[in-house]
Amino acid sequence: MFVNRLIEEIKDKRSPIVVGLDPRLELIPSTIKNKYFKKYGKSFKAAAQSILEFNKGIIDSVYDVVPAVKPQIAFYEQYGIEGLIAYNESCRYASEKGLLIIGDIKRGDIGSTSKAYSTAHLGKTKVEGEKLGAFFSDSITVNPYLGEDCLKEFLGDIKEYSKGMFVLVKTSNPSSSQLQDLVVEGKKIYEKVAEMVENLSKKYIGEYGYSSIGAVVGATYPAETKKIRSLMPSSYFLVPGYGAQGGTADDVVHSFNEEGLGAIINSSRGILFAYKDEKWSEKDYDAAAREAAIKMRDDINTTLEKNGKRYW
Amino acid sequence: MFVNRLIEEIKDKRSPIVVGLDPRLELIPSTIKNKYFKKYGKSFKAAAQSILEFNKGIIDSVYDVVPAVKPQIAFYEQYGIEGLIAYNESCRYASEKGLLIIGDIKRGDIGSTSKAYSTAHLGKTKVEGEKLGAFFSDSITVNPYLGEDCLKEFLGDIKEYSKGMFVLVKTSNPSSSQLQDLVVEGKKIYEKVAEMVENLSKKYIGEYGYSSIGAVVGATYPAETKKIRSLMPSSYFLVPGYGAQGGTADDVVHSFNEEGLGAIINSSRGILFAYKDEKWSEKDYDAAAREAAIKMRDDINTTLEKNGKRYW
Numbered sequence: 001m002f003v004n005r006l007i008e009e010i011k012d013k014r015s016p017i018v019v020g021l022d023p024r025l026e027l028i029p030s031t032i033k034n035k036y037f038k039k040y041g042k043s044f045k046a047a048a049q050s051i052l053e054f055n056k057g058i059i060d061s062v063y064d065v066v067p068a069v070k071p072q073i074a075f076y077e078q079y080g081i082e083g084l085i086a087y088n089e090s091c092r093y094a095s096e097k098g099l100l101i102i103g104d105i106k107r108g109d110i111g112s113t114s115k116a117y118s119t120a121h122l123g124k125t126k127v128e129g130e131k132l133g134a135f136f137s138d139s140i141t142v143n144p145y146l147g148e149d150c151l152k153e154f155l156g157d158i159k160e161y162s163k164g165m166f167v168l169v170k171t172s173n174p175s176s177s178q179l180q181d182l183v184v185e186g187k188k189i190y191e192k193v194a195e196m197v198e199n200l201s202k203k204y205i206g207e208y209g210y211s212s213i214g215a216v217v218g219a220t221y222p223a224e225t226k227k228i229r230s231l232m233p234s235s236y237f238l239v240p241g242y243g244a245q246g247g248t249a250d251d252v253v254h255s256f257n258e259e260g261l262g263a264i265i266n267s268s269r270g271i272l273f274a275y276k277d278e279k280w281s282e283k284d285y286d287a288a289a290r291e292a293a294i295k296m297r298d299d300i301n302t303t304l305e306k307n308g309k310r311y312w
Numbered sequence: 313m314f315v316n317r318l319i320e321e322i323k324d325k326r327s328p329i330v331v332g333l334d335p336r337l338e339l340i341p342s343t344i345k346n347k348y349f350k351k352y353g354k355s356f357k358a359a360a361q362s363i364l365e366f367n368k369g370i371i372d373s374v375y376d377v378v379p380a381v382k383p384q385i386a387f388y389e390q391y392g393i394e395g396l397i398a399y400n401e402s403c404r405y406a407s408e409k410g411l412l413i414i415g416d417i418k419r420g421d422i423g424s425t426s427k428a429y430s431t432a433h434l435g436k437t438k439v440e441g442e443k444l445g446a447f448f449s450d451s452i453t454v455n456p457y458l459g460e461d462c463l464k465e466f467l468g469d470i471k472e473y474s475k476g477m478f479v480l481v482k483t484s485n486p487s488s489s490q491l492q493d494l495v496v497e498g499k500k501i502y503e504k505v506a507e508m509v510e511n512l513s514k515k516y517i518g519e520y521g522y523s524s525i526g527a528v529v530g531a532t533y534p535a536e537t538k539k540i541r542s543l544m545p546s547s548y549f550l551v552p553g554y555g556a557q558g559g560t561a562d563d564v565v566h567s568f569n570e571e572g573l574g575a576i577i578n579s580s581r582g583i584l585f586a587y588k589d590e591k592w593s594e595k596d597y598d599a600a601a602r603e604a605a606i607k608m609r610d611d612i613n614t615t616l617e618k619n620g621k622r623y624w
Contacts, residue, residue: 022425025439033440042442074421074428078437080446081400085393106421108455109386110485110552113334116386125390127337128345130354134392143420145457145480147487168457173422175459182504184494189501192494240422 002139002164003214003236004206006100007261009067014312015297016256016304018102019062019289020240020268021071021090023051025079027273029282032057048082054285055090058272059097061286062293068100068138070238070266091136102238103137106168108146114153122165123157139164141216141238144193151200155213158204164212164236167197169228172218172241181224190224194231201235210236210262217255219247219265225254229262237263242296243270249303260304260311267296314451314476315526315548316518318412319573321379326624327609328568328616330414330550331374331601332580333383333402335363337391339585341594344369360394366597367402370584371409373598374605380412380450382550382578403448414550415449418480420458426465434477435469451476453528453550456505463512467525470516476524476548479509481540484530484553493536502536506543513547522548522574529567531559531577537566541574549575554608555582561615572616572623579608 010016025033025047033050040046059069069090076087091101107117121140124131142151142165154165170180170190180190194215201211211234217225219241229237237255241247242265255263274292275285304310322328337345337359345362352358371381381402388399403413419429433452436443454463454477466477482492482502492502506527513523523546529537531553541549549567553559554577567575586604587597616622 037440042440044437044439044444044446047437047439072421072425072428074419074425074432077432078428078446079439080432080437080444081393081397083432083446084396088393106419106455107386109384109418110483113384113386116384116390120386120389120392125356125359125392127356127359127391128349128354132356132392134356134390134395143418143455143457145455145491146483146485147490147492149485149487171422171458173458173461175461178459178508179457179501179504180459182494182496182501184496184501189491189494189496192491196490 001162001204001206002212003210004208006067006236006264007208007210009100010264011312013065013067014301015066016264016300017066017293017297018068018070018264018266019058019066019271019293020104020266021055021058021069022075022268022272023054024075025050028054029285031283044079044082047079048086051079052086052089056093057286058289059094059099061290062271063097063099065290065293065297066099068102068264069094070102070104072104072268088136095136100138101136102166103135103140106141106143108143108150110146111149111153114150118154118157122154122163123161137163139166141166141168143168144196148196148200155200158212164214166214166216166238167193169193169197169215170217170221170224172220172245172247176218190228191231194228198232198235205234208261210234214238216240219252220245222251222254229254229257233257238266239263240266243267249299252300253303253307253309256304256309258309260309265300271296313474313518314524315522316520318379318548318576319520319522321412322576323624325377325379326613327378328576328612329378329605329609330380330382330576330578331370331378331583331605332578333367333370333381334387334580334584335366336387337362340366341597343595356391356394359391360398363391364398364401368405369598370601371406371411373602374583375409375411377602377605377609380414380576381406382414382416384416384580400448407448412450413448414478415447415452418453418455420455420462422458423461423465426462430466430469434466434475435473449475451478453478453480455480456508460508460512467512470524476526478526478528478550479505481505481509481527482529482533482536484532484557484559488530502540503543506540510544510547517546520573522546526550528552531564532557534563534566541566541569545569550578551575552578555579561611564612565615565619565621568616568621570621572621577612583608
């Protein structure tokens with residue numbers, strides 16, 4: 001099961017963190033980019049190959065420090081077909097290095113369409129009897145606005161292929177409160193979603209008491225996180241918003257249960273572009289990323305320990 | 313502006329309908345498929361080339377009958393990179409035939425990520441100073457669960473490139489009521505979303521009194537549609553759920569305003585696979601699709617006229 005593999009990797013590496021692979025071409029070291037611009041001109045191919053080489057450098061430098069990476073597909077889609085080839089190749093490369101892949105795709109649609117997204121990212125596509133893999137994720141993020149029949153379409157592939165999903169419950173952005181915090185019969189919308197997800201997740205609980213059906217819960221809302229944690233005791237939380245978006249280790253500590261499990265904290269910009277700190281130069285972007293990942297891991301582990309949530 | 317072009321095309325063709333390009337490989341005529349299986353084996357390339365040829369046949373047979381097509385990207389993503397090449401080529405081909413493209417992608421994320429989706433599907437991507445197009449839509453569908461700061465990220469490209477978007481308000485699927493119909497201070501969630509979208513849409517109103525920021529409102533909920541129509545007088549509605557999902561012309565008539573404008577009705581399976589009716593054979597799938605599109609157009613126009621909503 002996905003959640004078992006995730007927990008084992010977290011324990012083995014002593015690291016409940018995930019690196020968000022959200023590449024920004026303008027921040028990729030020019031030593032990398034110039035090589036591809038020279039070869040392929042100012043093209044999507046050059047951009048995508050730059051991203052892929054950059055990602056490989058990041059993956060090589062963090063694969064023994066973190067259990068997972070989370071590529072955000074939007075940052076690849078903007079480079080068209082070539083960008084999506086780089087997405088796929090980055091996922092494949094990270095997977096070969098033993099990392100779990102959380103595809104941050106936030107898909108969700110009516111039944112038959114959600115099924116197609118599930119096939120694309122978690123399952124296999126049938127072509128004249130052959131079963132082929134389209135995109136490569138161990139788990140994905142899913143949007144709940146269409147309700148349970150949308151979410152259920154992912155469950156078949158989650159079961160058959162030992163995959164997982166994280167459903168958006170409370171997102172990290174400033175206007176997440178606009179819909180998610182509206183109050184219905186004394187309960188906020190995100191609590192209603194939390195109940196819906198918790199309900200679905202019960203059939204997918206692994207040996208550590210957690211489910212492969214998890215929740216996205218932003219680090220930027222610690223009070224809400226406490227509430228959601230109590231509503232979803234068996235859901236693993238994918239927590240964006242640490243670092244660049246303002247979330248701290250003290251904020252994310254509420255995502256973890258008493259035994260120090262139950263959450264994986266994401267950082268994207270803070271690790272990928274750690275080299276922007278004046279002590280680094282761009283050629284050392286990979287070493288800077290490694291140092292930032294280790295610092296983040298230690299920050300979170302220290303805070304967990306301080307709160308009596310030692311998981312190792 | 314997108315909405316002006318849409319209305320002009322609807323009036324010119326006397327046709328407020330859109331064909332959903334949601335290809336299903338198992339329903340594509342074997343005369344098409346076998347050619348590509350022979351050439352490329354049981355591969356994504358064969359599947360994608362079959363889809364592209366099928367789509368071109370549909371487009372050739374309906375481009376003078378309908379103003380727009382709505383490819384659902386999930387059905388292409390499941391064939392991986394090759395599938396997305398077919399998505400792009402289908403959009404390009406339809407656009408060359410004068411059709412408007414509504415990319416049914418239902419994206420939506422935190423600010424910087426939504427901006428990347430906007431760049432990918434509506435805008436242009438900067439590569440070392442060059443501006444390049446990644447995917448090709450005139451308008452897209454967007455999910456509102458993350459709130460207004462997500463939606464706002466699409467507005468820049470909508471303005472700069474004369475594009476549009478349709479925000480999910482009330483979807484056509486059975487469990488759409490689960491979140492969308494929850495009541496907050498006497499208002500349902502979909503009414504709250506309707507107000508949010510109407511508010512954003514006001515700055516993008518074209519010469520016919522409608523906005524390029526529209527709403528997705530399912531044909532399967534006619535009572536809710538009436539309510540939403542009154543809350544969003546200037547939003548164009550993209551209406552899925554006619555035909556295969558159970559919506560009728562009498563159901564969708566409430567999506568139109570008194571002058572017969574304000575909505576475009578989608579049919580996917582009912583047109584694409586009309587050849588499954590026993591009077592057709594699969595080699596005539598394109599002629600069957602044309603007849604089904606004309607029948608749907610006439611069904612809707614007749615019902616509009618009966619309700620005093622003649623727009624032509």
